Amino acid sequence: MRTCLIVDESSVIRKVASRILFQLGFEAQSAANATEALVLLSAGHPFDLVVTASALPDMAADEFVRTVRARAGGRQTVILGSLVEANLGQMTRLKRAGANGFVYKPFDRASLSGWVDAYFERAAA
Template structure:
């Protein structure tokens, strides 16, 4: 079963994304900040897919992405940055840090499935 970690300070975003991904047969974990997410991972492997907010409350998202890439399994993980708008500067910094791609808020089930399916081995 594929694993997914959602990192976003918004409880609503975490809850909605978790529900959609659970319905897609993912094992889902949540964190409200970058440091909480890194603590959840600990010394273990990075989840298969990580959805991280474009702005975290405790660290720059680019720093979080770089930290994930350095962890065991981090080079192979899919890291999707969750943005409110297509900001070229933010997107460039996140891509340079190692983000695989982007998802845009607000989202619904159809949009989330469309963004996740190319990276998923589970049926939608």
């Protein structure tokens, strides 16, 4: 099973994303901030997918993306920035830091799976 890490200070966003990603074949873990996420990343193997809020309470999101990319296996991780609205400056910083793409909040199964499907093949049911 593929693994995913959802990083967002909103417990509702983390719960919704976890449920949707589970339905898409991912084992999801979540963190409320970058510090918690880095602890999870340090504890085990790299995640296949990281969905991170574009605004984290304890670290700039682009710095978080660079940190994930610098870790062992971080180059293979698909990283999606989660934004409330299209913010060209934030999107540019995230892309330059190594984010693969973006998903807009609030998201539903169709929108989130559309982004995930661009990077992962679904397992046959």
